[in-house]
Amino acid sequence: MDLAPRRVESASxxxxxxxxxxxxxIAARLLTPGAKLPSVRALAKALTVSTSTVVEAYExxxxxxxxxxxxxxxxxxxxxxxxxxxxxxxxxLDRQVDPFWVSRLALEGGQGFAMPGCGWLPPSWMPxxxxxxxxxxxxxxxxxxxxxxxxxxxxxxxxxxxxxxxAESGLVVRADQILLxxxxxxxIDMICRFLLEPGQAVLVDDPCYFNFHALLRAHRVxxxxxxxxxxxxxxxxxxxALEEHRPRLYITNSAIHNPTGAVLSPVNAHRLLMxxxxxxxxxxxxxxxxxxxxxKAPRLAAFDALNRVIQIGSFSxxxxxxxxxxxxxxxxxxxxxxxxxxxxxxFTGSQMSEALVLEVLKDGSYRRHMEALKARLSKARASLIxxxxxxxxxxxxxxxxxxxxxxxxxxxxxxADLARHALAENMVLAPGNVFSQSDxxxxxxxxxxxxCDHPQFADILExxxxxxxx
Amino acid sequence: MDLAPRRVESASxxxxxxxxxxxxxIAARLLTPGAKLPSVRALAKALTVSTSTVVEAYExxxxxxxxxxxxxxxxxxxxxxxxxxxxxxxxxLDRQVDPFWVSRLALEGGQGFAMPGCGWLPPSWMPxxxxxxxxxxxxxxxxxxxxxxxxxxxxxxxxxxxxxxxAESGLVVRADQILLxxxxxxxIDMICRFLLEPGQAVLVDDPCYFNFHALLRAHRVxxxxxxxxxxxxxxxxxxxALEEHRPRLYITNSAIHNPTGAVLSPVNAHRLLMxxxxxxxxxxxxxxxxxxxxxKAPRLAAFDALNRVIQIGSFSxxxxxxxxxxxxxxxxxxxxxxxxxxxxxxFTGSQMSEALVLEVLKDGSYRRHMEALKARLSKARASLIxxxxxxxxxxxxxxxxxxxxxxxxxxxxxxADLARHALAENMVLAPGNVFSQSDxxxxxxxxxxxxCDHPQFADILExxxxxxxx
Numbered sequence: 001m002d003l004a005p006r007r008v009e010s011a012s013x014x015x016x017x018x019x020x021x022x023x024x025x026i027a028a029r030l031l032t033p034g035a036k037l038p039s040v041r042a043l044a045k046a047l048t049v050s051t052s053t054v055v056e057a058y059e060x061x062x063x064x065x066x067x068x069x070x071x072x073x074x075x076x077x078x079x080x081x082x083x084x085x086x087x088x089x090x091x092x093l094d095r096q097v098d099p100f101w102v103s104r105l106a107l108e109g110g111q112g113f114a115m116p117g118c119g120w121l122p123p124s125w126m127p128x129x130x131x132x133x134x135x136x137x138x139x140x141x142x143x144x145x146x147x148x149x150x151x152x153x154x155x156x157x158x159x160x161x162x163x164x165x166x167a168e169s170g171l172v173v174r175a176d177q178i179l180l181x182x183x184x185x186x187x188i189d190m191i192c193r194f195l196l197e198p199g200q201a202v203l204v205d206d207p208c209y210f211n212f213h214a215l216l217r218a219h220r221v222x223x224x225x226x227x228x229x230x231x232x233x234x235x236x237x238x239x240x241a242l243e244e245h246r247p248r249l250y251i252t253n254s255a256i257h258n259p260t261g262a263v264l265s266p267v268n269a270h271r272l273l274m275x276x277x278x279x280x281x282x283x284x285x286x287x288x289x290x291x292x293x294x295x296k297a298p299r300l301a302a303f304d305a306l307n308r309v310i311q312i313g314s315f316s317x318x319x320x321x322x323x324x325x326x327x328x329x330x331x332x333x334x335x336x337x338x339x340x341x342x343x344x345x346x347f348t349g350s351q352m353s354e355a356l357v358l359e360v361l362k363d364g365s366y367r368r369h370m371e372a373l374k375a376r377l378s379k380a381r382a383s384l385i386x387x388x389x390x391x392x393x394x395x396x397x398x399x400x401x402x403x404x405x406x407x408x409x410x411x412x413x414x415x416a417d418l419a420r421h422a423l424a425e426n427m428v429l430a431p432g433n434v435f436s437q438s439d440x441x442x443x444x445x446x447x448x449x450x451x452c453d454h455p456q457f458a459d460i461l462e463x464x465x466x467x468x469x470x
Numbered sequence: 471m472d473l474a475p476r477r478v479e480s481a482s483x484x485x486x487x488x489x490x491x492x493x494x495x496i497a498a499r500l501l502t503p504g505a506k507l508p509s510v511r512a513l514a515k516a517l518t519v520s521t522s523t524v525v526e527a528y529e530x531x532x533x534x535x536x537x538x539x540x541x542x543x544x545x546x547x548x549x550x551x552x553x554x555x556x557x558x559x560x561x562x563l564d565r566q567v568d569p570f571w572v573s574r575l576a577l578e579g580g581q582g583f584a585m586p587g588c589g590w591l592p593p594s595w596m597p598x599x600x601x602x603x604x605x606x607x608x609x610x611x612x613x614x615x616x617x618x619x620x621x622x623x624x625x626x627x628x629x630x631x632x633x634x635x636x637a638e639s640g641l642v643v644r645a646d647q648i649l650l651x652x653x654x655x656x657x658i659d660m661i662c663r664f665l666l667e668p669g670q671a672v673l674v675d676d677p678c679y680f681n682f683h684a685l686l687r688a689h690r691v692x693x694x695x696x697x698x699x700x701x702x703x704x705x706x707x708x709x710x711a712l713e714e715h716r717p718r719l720y721i722t723n724s725a726i727h728n729p730t731g732a733v734l735s736p737v738n739a740h741r742l743l744m745x746x747x748x749x750x751x752x753x754x755x756x757x758x759x760x761x762x763x764x765x766k767a768p769r770l771a772a773f774d775a776l777n778r779v780i781q782i783g784s785f786s787x788x789x790x791x792x793x794x795x796x797x798x799x800x801x802x803x804x805x806x807x808x809x810x811x812x813x814x815x816x817f818t819g820s821q822m823s824e825a826l827v828l829e830v831l832k833d834g835s836y837r838r839h840m841e842a843l844k845a846r847l848s849k850a851r852a853s854l855i856x857x858x859x860x861x862x863x864x865x866x867x868x869x870x871x872x873x874x875x876x877x878x879x880x881x882x883x884x885x886a887d888l889a890r891h892a893l894a895e896n897m898v899l900a901p902g903n904v905f906s907q908s909d910x911x912x913x914x915x916x917x918x919x920x921x922c923d924h925p926q927f928a929d930i931l932e933x934x935x936x937x938x939x940x
Contacts, residue, residue: 062834104813165535189815343577345688367533
């Protein structure tokens with residue numbers, strides 16, 4: 001997270017030295033709160049630096065709030081110093097294994113941790129050079145791009161590019177049917193705020209991406225899990241759930257399902273849409289792993305032409321999770337209330353993030369990067385499977401694409417216990433039940449094939465399995 | 471919004487020419503969907519460019535979705551072309567004048583419009599050079615800053631810097647009491663999701679920032695306006711509202727109140743906190759205009775030491791609205807559920823925006839920029855007041871800082887009608903009642919002193935006043 005190593009050009013070592021000297025004097029109480037600092041001239045002489053260096057150092061210390069300037073009178077130590085902040089809250093080993101467990105650990109774990117349970121790629125697998133180039137381009141963009149609010153729908157050229165890409169996968173939309181938001185999660189959250197009432201029923205796949213559970217919990221709805229098979233949700237049980245619970249909404253990934261890596265078959269897609277039509281069900285299709293596909297899977301949104309399917313996606317997995325940008329594609333008449341919701345709850349999205357994503361997507365190098373990335377993932381998957389099998393861990397299916405392997409653990413022991421033991425050795429795992437509404441996945445574990453290269457991976461896993469079996 | 475003029479280095483004119491040629495052939499149906507494109511070598515020869523130029527052009531067209539590549543076989547026109555997208559939805563002249571009216575117009579209006587009603591500075595008043603420098607620095611940052619999710623609380627060095635700045639205004643907090651979010655609006659929205667139940671009562675100032683109305687509407691609460699005086703809310707009526715409605719929450723700006731530019735007096739701050747203590751009321755103090763202050767006004771959060779006051783803010787007004795970043799400062803025990811809410815509804819904030827804000831804030835030039843900006847605003851305010859008085863428009867008070875002048879219109883006519891007439895001449899105004907819960911501000915108008923330099927400003931306003939009086 002620290003920018004320092006690369007900050008060479010943004011600060012001069014001399015300025016840093018002067019700032020350090022003043023900070024030391026304040027810390028050592030040689031300069032007490034309210035005390036006047038040496039004059040610029042005097043300090044420059046004492047430290048044999050130029051007066052402009054001292055001026056710049058003083059102004060940065062003012063910007064930090066460490067000192068204050070009284071025009072015409074000089075610089076003074078801040079009257080009240082902020083207490084030193086404690087270290088970041090580390091991962092909570094004791095926290096209950098709930099939908100937040102993996103997210104909090106994966107997000108807070110930091111450098112020291114192995115992350116087989118994390119849901120995204122390591123930085124070294126991401127298109128860094130394209131991002132650096134795009135940032136340099138942005139640094140020369142028109143002032144409004146850098147300073148102004150975005151339009152309510154989001155950057156038009158990006159929405160036009162997305163519309164062209166969607167047409168390629170058979171989803172014919174106009175740019176003004178696309179709403180840009182800050183993330184895929186926010187996209188689903190906004191749709192839920194627009195469509196759902198507390199107490200209504202919502203269908204999810206069982207297993208499904210654990211944050212769907214967390215998000216739906218915030219909406220106080222009844223969450224119903226439908227068992228997921230190797231080619232989509234179990235259609236018979238899906239139909240049964242429609243009759244029993246009269247759900248308002250169904251949230252799913254059609255292509256490269258999280259956590260299983262399974263793909264919805266065309267026949268199941270057709271059946272789901274017919275059943276949904278009859279039941280008046282709305283579907284959110286989360287297409288976040290689209291760019292990882294090797295062969296195109298069917299999309300509910302394309303079959304249904306956005307009649308009752310709303311598609312959402314983001315660029316967090318393939319492009320950057322640091323520049324937040326996601327989208328909603330829906331029928332025109334639903335867009336306007338969603339725009340009002342976006343303004344009411346976040347005003348606008350980040351025009352800068354949208355411009356950055358646009359710059360990367362229209363650069364040919366992004367496609368080359370993704371081709372190489374897909375090959376790299378296949379290789380990693382192929383080498384991980386035997387390693388897991390040696391530990392008695394069996395993939396539920398062998399996905400043809402994506403980041404994940406959904407695996408059955410050797411008999412005995414609970415995945416959550418196993419994950420706790422692994423965490424004690426600084427390895428974050430994703431135990432089955434955080435994905436399962438029915439808590440029926442206690443013998444499953446999701447592995448991210450791009451995050452299992454830690455030298456200790458197999459040993460830690462083996463020890464954790466033994467301990468969990470006790 | 472268009473990046474093109476500055477995009478010189480990101481594309482070469484030759485590559486653009488080749489892309490343009492292919493697009494023309496597709497548009498003219500010389501190349502029909504599915505048709506094979508000329509080989510790279512053949513096209514390079516025909517257009518007398520290098521093969522690498524054609525390869526790059528083809529790959530960008532693939533990235534756009536205009537053509538596809540079949541490995542080993544060549545390039546083909548996309549089988550299905552996206553329909554051309556219509557022009558952006560222009561401002562809706564017919565839209566009812568509601569809390570969204572000004573936001574939608576100000577956000578959608580675009581270049582052609584004069585924006586006296588808009589709530590922010592023109593791009594040319596923003597610290598563009600600092601932002602360009604920060605973007606160049608970011609382009610050299612560590613890969614994780616560019617690609618990875620942020621931590622749940624947000625970038626630690628930025629939270630530490632904010633804690634030091636807050637200490638300067640008497641608010642002593644630790645960095646781990648600060649939660650970074652995407653915007654000030656999102657900050658309030660998250661707190662409302664955490665604290666409010668539908669049907670509860672919430673107090674706002676009357677008048678107040680119109681988006682508070684839009685946001686609270688989304689939470690389905692009962693909104694009660696408390697008349698705002700030149701030194702804060704009317705304390706007697708505030709007390710009465712507490713007894714009558716037993717509100718859960720009060721949302722306000724203490725320093726540089728929007729829209730009036732008034733400032734909360736210390737005595738009123740003290741009284742409000744005593745009353746809130748007795749009534750068990752929670753207060754959100756929106757400190758978004760803090761950096762525009764000339765003399766420090768009291769802060770409820772500082773008086774109350776974050777006992778029942780939650781402070782929020784953002785960098786949209788002074789630094790950049792394009793890189794979205796806001797914050798919540800609150801007592802430690804409320805932070806954890808807010809973090810869970812942030813993960814459930816948006817997963818994380820933008821680490822890149824946070825890093826950008828940090829780079830700008832710790833650069834001494836930002837403070838110099840703000841000093842110059844405040845002087846520029848005072849000058850603009852001083853020159854606008856006589857112009858308005860000549861039209862019979864009288865400032866309610868003369869604020870010492872900030873962007874806004876809250877003005878009483880000459881007798882007769884309604885501010886909303888006036889705004890509609892001005893909009894017909896491409897000028898966006900902010901009529902009083904969009905700020906007023908009780909609809910008692912129909913003879914008021916909010917002017918942004920940085921946005922009133924349009925040559926036609928006075929003439930359009932004069933004509934609109936005449937028409938509105940009819």
